[in-house]
Amino acid sequence: MEHFVLLVLLLSCSIAFANESKLYIVHLEARDESLHPDVVTETHHSILGEALGKSRHETKDHIVYSYKHALNGFAAKLTVEQAEKISNYPGVVRINPSRTYKLLTTRSWDYMGVSGDKSKHPFIPSNHSLWDQGKHGKDVIVGLIDSGIWPESESFRDHGMNKAPKRWKGTCQPGQLFNTSNCNRKLIGARYYYKGYLDTIDNSTQFLTLSARDETGHGTHTASTAVGRYVKDVSINGLARGTAAGGAPKARLAVYKVCWGNENQCSGADIVAGIDDAVADGVDILSMSLGGGDEEFYDETAQAALYAIAKGVVVVAAAGNTDFTSIHNTAPWFITVGASSIDRDNTGRVSLANGKTFKGRTLTAHGTRKFCPIVSSAQVKAENSTSADSLLCKEGTLDPMKTKGKIVLCMRGGGIPRVNKGAEVLAAGGSGMILYEDPSQEMELEEDPHVVPAVHVSSSDGLSILSYIISSSCPMAYIYPGRTEYITGRPPAVAAFSSRGPSMVFPSVIKPDITAPGVKIIAAWIGGSRSYNIVSGTSMACPHVTGVVALLKSYHPDWSPAAIHSALVTTAYMSPGFVNATPFDYGAGHLNPYAAAHPGLVYDLDPKEYVERFRICGIVGYCDTFSAVSELNYPSISVPELFESYTVKRTVTNVGDHRSIYRVSVEAPPGIAVTVTPSVLEFTRKRQTKSFEVRFELERKVRTPDLHVHGFIFGSMTWKDHRHTVRSPIAVSYGVKFETPP
Known part of the structure; x- marks a missing residue:
């Protein structure tokens, strides 16, 4: 029974x-x-x-x-x-x-040379400003697929702007805490999509603000990074002071809110609806600082993005923030962006009474003003707290009687926001905080606007400070006020959090395509007209590329999405900071805006070629048989599974001088013979095309030290004339079998 x-x-x-x-x-x-x-x-x-x-x-x-x-x-x-x-x-x-996606959460434009100030970027010709050449992105329409917008921010004011271009067909959708008057001649459109998200939260709208208003700050930050107006005297607690601006300050903005809740979750159904409307509304560019994993060639957002590209819309997407081999947005029609550093640090220092001083990071302008007693958080543990919780300075774990007037040493981690740890120290009466890295999972030092004098130090420095606290009979410390430092000539480096390739589903394209500033980026935030915040992530790198694409669209209105994609890749700057990294870390290199406007040659293609190569049906109207992905007319070359020899074909279009002669040079991957035929390309007019073949032959067994962790080896191919350098990274896998997706 x-x-x-x-x-x-x-x-x-x-x-x-x-x-x-x-x-x-x-x-x-x-x-x-x-x-x-x-x-x-x-x-x-x-x-x-x-x-x-x-x-x-x-x-x-x-x-x-x-x-x-x-x-x-x-x-x-x-x-x-x-x-x-x-x-x-x-x-x-x-x-x-329908899948669930997540958002991938000033100085940077000078650092990349957009302003043309050679003193702030030594890698570009002097007195050449892409801002001027690209008319600051005037009347280019940028669509943002994100968490919404804080329309009151000064970054989105419309002073001096004319009516929206006649080709604009969109709308300003009213909703909770948002009405049509929140749009203007800068923010020309706003929509929101939540029905897909509701399906994941039992269809309750109780805690949602059903409008395009941003509740987390992510969308506002990315929007102002891409297209924000000039706003003078912006700082974070008095640090990093300067003029905030987006890459294309005169571009128009249309917002499509698809991400909701504190976790910034985004339904695939909502994302596609946003892309669907954006195409109909008439956007020129889509910026997507979100992702959902690697297997994305056939998912709904990748296919919707491909249709957008078929309509002439450029789609820029973030690579992800989950480190190695977890790269997002790997479809070749995405311009996939990794994150790199800039030359600005907001630093803090702490001195101990034994004479030792340690340097770290902070966005707190004030210090302790005097030496104060210093304790470890475990020493001031509340009675009802565990040692493990107090070590992390969790809420309610510090005893006010023991903490008052003291600097507290707290360890990073535990899923607790860093600023919340400082808030716990303040609530317990502490005079300051030293935050140190967990030795078991060292990460990059962060700059945070703490509510108490604070500095973030490495795990080794934190352990040295802890040793001093334990060994001293009367440990004392002094936290200095924070300050902003500019490191002259420091090259960009790939951020530790930036997701790496290869795509384990389709390793036949090199991803990411490029890197751009994504570390400690200051941009608009929610909460007021003068509210700004500093945030890191490939989400912040993506809109940097979006802003440059807007300038390129203004300067070269006849260029296709593939031509713009190619120009960004082949002109990228190979930073000395990329030592010990590979194209699966940085793509073709660091974004080089001025050079991208003058690439000389581009690898152009029709969206139909994507369909032919990737068996994607239903978008252009037919399905062709699958052919080698490596043969796609892509600006980089990846050849997986090379066992003997393989040949790929490429076609370039002359967008430089009418008459020019390009000669090729190759940096071959170790153990691989690379032959380019012909080795010289002669052009007699603009828009003329020339094709060539690249043959790869295995010369000898590749030594293990030369191999990337996934069996790849790397090189490059460069075409040069008297003015232009057109460089393509090369990746070849040796003796590794990759599974073809169903």
């Missing part, structure tokens, strides 16, 4: 699970471009009804979004059985559950 009851319960659970509906995205074959969007929506309802054997009225509640512009398809709530039925319906290319 007991077995029968258990069987009934198991069957009931299985039936309940099978009948439980969740959000799916249904991707259909390419639609007839002449059809009105309303007709397309009706078609979606008809297809769903016929596939499920239901009437148009019965399917009304199933469809959450109808995608009419950025891929032909719809998002619908379906059971597993219903999803299986639809997958077999004629015209259905693919059906997937």
Whole structure:
């Protein structure tokens, strides 16, 4: 009898699970471009009804979004059985559950040479400003797929700007704490999408602000980094003072809020809806500082982005913040951006009574003003707290009687925000905090605006300070006021958190494509017109490239997305800071804005070529057989699984001088012979194209020390004339078999 009851319960659970509906995205074959969007929506309802054997009225509640512009398809709530039925319906290319994505969370423009001030960037010709040449991005429309916007920020004021371009077809969608008056001639559009996110939180809107208003700061920060207006005298607690500006201060901004909650989660269904509307609205560029993992060639956002590119929209995306071999946005049509450092540090120092001084990072302008007693957090543990919790300075773990007037040594980690640790010290009456790295997981030192005098030091320095505290009968310390330092000539280096390649799904393209400033970036924040914050992440690097792309679109309005992509890659700067790194860390190198406007040659291609190479159906209207991904006319070359020899073909378009002669040079990967035929390209006019072949042959067994952890070795190919250098990184894997995705 007991077995029968258990069987009934198991069957009931299985039936309940099978009948439980969740959000799916249904991707259909390419639609007839002449059809009105309303007709397309009706078609979606008809297809769903016929596939499920239901009437148009019965399917009304199933469809959450109808995608009419950025891929032909719809998002619908379906059971597993219903999803299986639809997958077999004629015209259905693919059906997937909607995935969850996450956001990937001044000085930088001078550092990259956009202003043309050679004293602040020694790698560009003097007195050449891409801001001037690109007209500050005037009237280029940038679409931001993110967490919304804080429209009151001075970075988005519209003083001196004319009406939006006539090609703009978008809207300013009103909602909670946001109305149409929040848009202006700078912020010309705002929309929000939440139905997909609701599916992940039991359909409750209780804690959501249903509008385009930013509640986390992420979208506001990325937007102002890309296109913010000039705002003078911006600082964080008096440090890092300067003029804040985006890369394209005169570009227009359209915001598509798709990410919600404190965790900044974004539903794939909502993202596609945002891209869908952005294409119809008329944006020129899409900036996406979000990601959802590696297997993305066939996912809904990658396909929607491909359709956007087919419409002439450039799509820039963040590489991710999860370190090695977890790179996001790996589809080749994305301009995938890793994060690098800049030459500004906000430093702090702490001196001990024994005469030793330690240097760290801070955004706290004030110090302790005198020597104070210093203790470890474990020494001032509250009675009801554990030693492990007090070590991390968790809320409520410090005893006010023991802490008052003292500097407290706290360890980073435990999932506790760094500034919250300082807040706990303040709440317990402490006079300052020294934050040190966890020795078991050393990370980069961070600059934070703490509520008490504070400095962030390395694990080794933290342990030295702890040793002093334990060994001294009366340990004392003094925290100096923070200050801003500019390190002249310091080259950019790849951030430790920046996600690396290769893509384990498709290693045939080098990702990331490029790096850009993403460490300690100051930009607008939520909470007021003069609110600014300093944040790190590939989310911050992505809008730097977006801003430069806006300048390039203004300077070269006839360039295709692929041409812009190529120009960024082939002109990238190979920083001395990239020592011991590979193209899977930094791509082609560091963003070089002025050179990108004058690349000489570009590797251009039609979006149909993506379809041919990657078996992606339903976007251009047909499916071709799969051919080698390495043969894509991409500005870098990756050849996985080389065992004997392999040849790839490339075609370049002359966008430089009418008459020019380019000669090739190759830095071959160790043990590989690389032959380029022809080795000289002669052009007699602009827009002329020339093709060449690159042959790779295994000369000898590659020594293990030469191999990357995933079996790759690296080199480069460079075309040069009297003015231009067109460099492509090369990656070749030796004796490693990669799985081809289904």
